[in-house]
Amino acid sequence: xxxxxxxxxxxxxxxxxxxxxxxxxxxxxxxxxxxxxxxxxxxxxxxxxxxxxxxxxxxxxxxxxxxxxxxxxxxxxxxxxxxxxxxxxxxxxxxxxxxxxxxxxxxxxxxxxxxxxxxxxxxxxxxxxxxxxxxxxxxxxxxxxxxxxxxxxxxxxxxxxxxxxxxxxxxxxxxxxxxxxxxxxxxxxxxxxxxxxxxxxxxxxxxxxxxxxxxxxxxxxxxxxxxxxxxxxxxxxxxxxxxxxxxxxxxxxxxxxxxxxxxxxxxxxxxxxxxxxxxxxxxxxxxxxxxxxxxxxxxxxxxxxxxxxxxxxxxxxxxxxxxxxxxxxxxxxxx
Amino acid sequence: xxxxxxxxxxxxxxxxxxxxxxxxxxxxxxxxxxxxxxxxxxxxxxxxxxxxxxxxxxxxxxxxxxxxxxxxxxxxxxxxxxxxxxxxxxxxxxxxxxxxxxxxxxxxxxxxxxxxxxxxxxxxxxxxxxxxxxxxxxxxxxxxxxxxxxxxxxxxxxxxxxxxxxxxxxxxxxxxxxxxxxxxxxxxxxxxxxxxxxxxxxxxxxxxxxxxxxxxxxxxxxxxxxxxxxxxxxxxxxxxxxxxxxxxxxxxxxxxxxxxxxxxxxxxxxxxxxxxxxxxxxxxxxxxxxxxxxxxxxxxxxxxxxxxxxxxxxxxxxxxxxxxxxxxxxxxxxx
Numbered sequence: 001x002x003x004x005x006x007x008x009x010x011x012x013x014x015x016x017x018x019x020x021x022x023x024x025x026x027x028x029x030x031x032x033x034x035x036x037x038x039x040x041x042x043x044x045x046x047x048x049x050x051x052x053x054x055x056x057x058x059x060x061x062x063x064x065x066x067x068x069x070x071x072x073x074x075x076x077x078x079x080x081x082x083x084x085x086x087x088x089x090x091x092x093x094x095x096x097x098x099x100x101x102x103x104x105x106x107x108x109x110x111x112x113x114x115x116x117x118x119x120x121x122x123x124x125x126x127x128x129x130x131x132x133x134x135x136x137x138x139x140x141x142x143x144x145x146x147x148x149x150x151x152x153x154x155x156x157x158x159x160x161x162x163x164x165x166x167x168x169x170x171x172x173x174x175x176x177x178x179x180x181x182x183x184x185x186x187x188x189x190x191x192x193x194x195x196x197x198x199x200x201x202x203x204x205x206x207x208x209x210x211x212x213x214x215x216x217x218x219x220x221x222x223x224x225x226x227x228x229x230x231x232x233x234x235x236x237x238x239x240x241x242x243x244x245x246x247x248x249x250x251x252x253x254x255x256x257x258x259x260x261x262x263x264x265x266x267x268x269x270x271x272x273x274x275x276x277x278x279x280x281x282x283x284x285x286x287x288x289x290x291x292x293x294x295x296x297x298x299x300x301x302x303x304x305x306x307x308x309x310x311x312x313x314x315x316x317x318x319x320x321x322x323x324x325x326x327x328x329x330x331x332x333x334x335x
Numbered sequence: 336x337x338x339x340x341x342x343x344x345x346x347x348x349x350x351x352x353x354x355x356x357x358x359x360x361x362x363x364x365x366x367x368x369x370x371x372x373x374x375x376x377x378x379x380x381x382x383x384x385x386x387x388x389x390x391x392x393x394x395x396x397x398x399x400x401x402x403x404x405x406x407x408x409x410x411x412x413x414x415x416x417x418x419x420x421x422x423x424x425x426x427x428x429x430x431x432x433x434x435x436x437x438x439x440x441x442x443x444x445x446x447x448x449x450x451x452x453x454x455x456x457x458x459x460x461x462x463x464x465x466x467x468x469x470x471x472x473x474x475x476x477x478x479x480x481x482x483x484x485x486x487x488x489x490x491x492x493x494x495x496x497x498x499x500x501x502x503x504x505x506x507x508x509x510x511x512x513x514x515x516x517x518x519x520x521x522x523x524x525x526x527x528x529x530x531x532x533x534x535x536x537x538x539x540x541x542x543x544x545x546x547x548x549x550x551x552x553x554x555x556x557x558x559x560x561x562x563x564x565x566x567x568x569x570x571x572x573x574x575x576x577x578x579x580x581x582x583x584x585x586x587x588x589x590x591x592x593x594x595x596x597x598x599x600x601x602x603x604x605x606x607x608x609x610x611x612x613x614x615x616x617x618x619x620x621x622x623x624x625x626x627x628x629x630x631x632x633x634x635x636x637x638x639x640x641x642x643x644x645x646x647x648x649x650x651x652x653x654x655x656x657x658x659x660x661x662x663x664x665x666x667x668x669x670x
Contacts, residue, residue, distance in 0.1 A: 074610040076443040078413060081610070108411040111444055136575060149637040152629035156637070164571040166578070175571045177564050199544070199562060200535070207632030209534070226560025227534055229512050232640040236499040236510045239622060240471060243501070244604060246611060249618070251625035269579060275409040275416070276581060283584070287574060290586035294487035297542030302484040302491070305567040 004328060005320030012037045015052065018334050022059050023066040028091055035090040039122035040321045043312035044176075046185050047122035050327050055088075055121070056334070063260035064088055064118050070095055073115075073246070078107040081245060084117030086261060093120035093139070094129065096266050101133045104268035108275075112266040115247025119143075119259065124176035124309070126266070127165030131172040135268040137165040142238045142250050144259040147180055148221055149235075150228035153207060155220055157234040158250040159183075160241075165306075167271075168284045174306035179230045179237075181223040187213045241265045339663060340655030347372045350387060353669050357394050358401040363426055370425040374457035375656045378647035379511075381520050382457035385662050390423075390456070391669070398595035399423055399453050405430055408450075408581070413442040416580060419452030421596060428455035428474070429464065431601050436468045439603035443610075447601040450582025454478075454594065459511035459644070461601070462500030466507040470603040472500040477573045477585050479594040482515055483556055484570075485563035488542060490555055492569040493585040494518075495576075500641075502606075503619045509641035514565045514572075516558040522548045576600045 015033035024032060036055075039048030058064040068087030072080060080099060084092040096112045103110025120126065120141055130137020143158035159180040166173040182201040190197055191213035200209045202216030202223045209223065216222060224230030234250075242249035247263030294302045316322065350368035359367060371390075374383030393399040403422030407415060415434060419427040431447045438445025455461065455476055465472020478493035494515040501508040517536040525532055526548035535544045537551030537558045544558065551557060559565030569585075577584035582598030629637045651657065 076609050079443050079604075079609055108414050109444075109446055136578065138575075149626055149629050151631050151633060151635060152637050153632045154630045156626055156629045164568070164575065166571060166574045173571055173574060175567045177561075177568060179561075181561055181564070225562075225564045226512075226514075226516055229516070229560045232510045233499070233512060235622075235626065235639060236501060236508055239501045239508060239619065240473075240499065242622070243471065243606060243611070243618065244609070249622050251622050254625075269414075271578060274411050274414055274579070276578070283578065284574065287570075287577070287584045287586050290589075291484055291491055291570065294484050294491045295489045296486050297488045297538075298486060300486060302487045304570060 004323050004325045006323050006328065007320045008037060008041060008317065011040065011049070011321050011323070014331060018056070018331065019066070021335065022056060025067070028066065028088070031094065032088055032091055035094060035121065035125055037321070038125060040323065041313055041316050042122075042124065042309050043316070044122050044124065045322070045324065046183065049321075049323055049331065051121055053327070053330055058118070058258070058260065061258070063258055070114070078103045078109055079111045079113075082112060082114045084114050086116055086118065089118030089120045089262075090125070092117040093126050093141075093264060096264065097126040097129050097137065097139060097268075100137070100266040100268040101130060101135050101270075104135050104270040105133070105273060108270060108273040110268045113241070113245035113247075114264040114266070115245035116261050117264055118262060120264065122176070123161045123163045124174055127163040127174040127176060128172070130268055131165045131167035131174065134167050134272070135270050136167065137163070138267040139163045139265060140237050140241055141264045142241050142253065142262055144256075145250050145254040146184070146220060146222065147224050147231065147234060148203065150224075150231040151207075153221075156251070157224065157231055158238060158253075159222070159224075160234050160237045160250075162237065166284065168281060171284065171288055172306055172310075173284070173288070173304050174309065176305070179225055179234045181225050184217065184220060184222060187216055187222070191217060339658050339660045340651075341658055341663065342655045343372060343376060343652065346375065346384070346656050346658070349666060353391070353666065354401070356670065357391060360402070363401065363423070366429065367423055367426055370429060370456065370460055372656065373460060375658065376648055376651050377457075377459065377644050378651070379457050379459065380657070380659065381518065384656075384658055384666065386456055388662070388665055393453070393593070393595065396593070398593055405449070413438045413444055414446045414448075417447060417449045419449050421451055421453065424453030424455040424597075425460070427452040428461050428476075428599060431599065432461040432464050432472065432474060432603075435472070435601040435603040436465060436470050436605075439470050439605040440468070440608060443605060443608040445603045448576070448580035448582075449599040449601070450580035451596050452599055453597065455599065457511070458496045458498045459509055462498040462509040462511060463507070465603055466500045466502035466509065469502050469607070470605050471502065472498070473602040474498045474600060475572050475576055476599045477576050477588065477597055479591075480585050480589040481519070481555060481557065482559050482566065482569060483538065485559070485566040486542075488556075491586070492559065492566055493573060493588075494557070495569050495572045495585075497572065501619065503616060506619065506623055507641055507645075508619070508623070508639050509644065511640070514560055514569045516560050519552065519555060519557060522551055522557070526552060
């Protein structure tokens, strides 16, 4: 695939204009476009530009409502509950992380549970959002069923992406982790390339663990991280999210014809407000330095989550955002 | 190994009496003894009776101080910071989960960060403690380095056990999950039995993933759950815990001659206080029923975390606690 790079602002303007034609207000179109563009800027095209056509499809079908505004349904000190009213998942998540940050700046910690929302696209965006406001940020979303329970031969659990972000001016640590060992999109890339996965990624038809992409994709029998452990984690996160938000759990989402109306959870800590006078820059650095001093098997140093993101971001800021030519053509053709 | 079963109260009394001779007050001896006994009652002897001799060793060496009282070092609304003063890890964790529960009953959510504490033994105890008070409970501890970073050839990360517990009168869900695929103690049992692990559990000397217990144990190169994913999760949890508690991180614990003075984090939600009028019993049951309705590969139904615990507990309450005869003899011989 020939590399095509497009300047950040050109991508942003194009998406912005498309969204205006899909019923977004000026402000919402700008913000949603920037969240997609930033995902691609950070090297996460799978949840940036590449997902934009499907986002439009969900709007056209009426599952995602561009003009919906989140509504507060409960407030209890530093905890708030919101109803996303089926608005765009990225806008709702951005809004709720902002609320959580504000609550944390005010109280030291803040927590928001959100129901009736949609796919937040790239979860990492909201982790970066927190660290840019000097907060430790945690957020989790549930999803439709896309993983089997341990021992199960059908999908019952979500891969429920989890984001944990630690602020630091030069070295923020941002973990963006789905509970599946591989995304199905990634497995499809291996299939297309005629390659096995490098590590076990799912189950075959007898329930054995396998690296074979075709077998895994057939019934979407992906592997939860840590086998029974990730399966258990998926369940308790879904319970946590859906109970606190009074929203739909994975089982309920699975009853719908498409994945919409999901539930999410946001938690922030603002260290200075929690009596930690000086931001513990040195402590974070010491921990990361110790990690990076690790002896390694190969040539490359150990990396921490988010380390590569900043490098990729800087490069793409300079050289333009790498886009899949087919996707870019598809988006460019939308009036 | 012949099965030996001892009535709950006999185990409790024995441990209680031993602890009185190790400098514990009456109340503290009773509580610590009950936490050990309850772990074994629930079928987690590895972090119950079997760990008691090592607990005594840590006291004798002066790392664990039986008479230490936790001291509050900060209070900010529903967040509190405590210093464990190197007291017994199980007593400190029990105390801090209680504080967290009280804060949640008062404010809807409660959060406590704890530094200068010690190994909490069985983490699940504190999850059960939360659900018995109708709270969603989350707690995490860091540990000494006992897992490699992704690509690393030496231990740099902790297996940082994480507990998430969801209340329900008949069907509480309690996940107690270390970030290593297998505990080293478990791997040693396979080694002793001359068996391979059923799933990959660590790295060999070239950095390849292996099921071979001897190879894994040689350099303690255990596998983080989800490979690079669990390694990332370990790092961010350690940062979260050590920053919020102002306590030692895994790297700092690794500098010590033994694992002591570790850091922990506790978080609770009390649903009724968060405006959820009726406890959503039906919702939890519907989610668990959907999970358990999963088609399976084998004979057995899918299980949720904690389901088996209650069964084992009921059985051991009736028939006595199964003890390792060698361990029980060792404990019985302590005056």
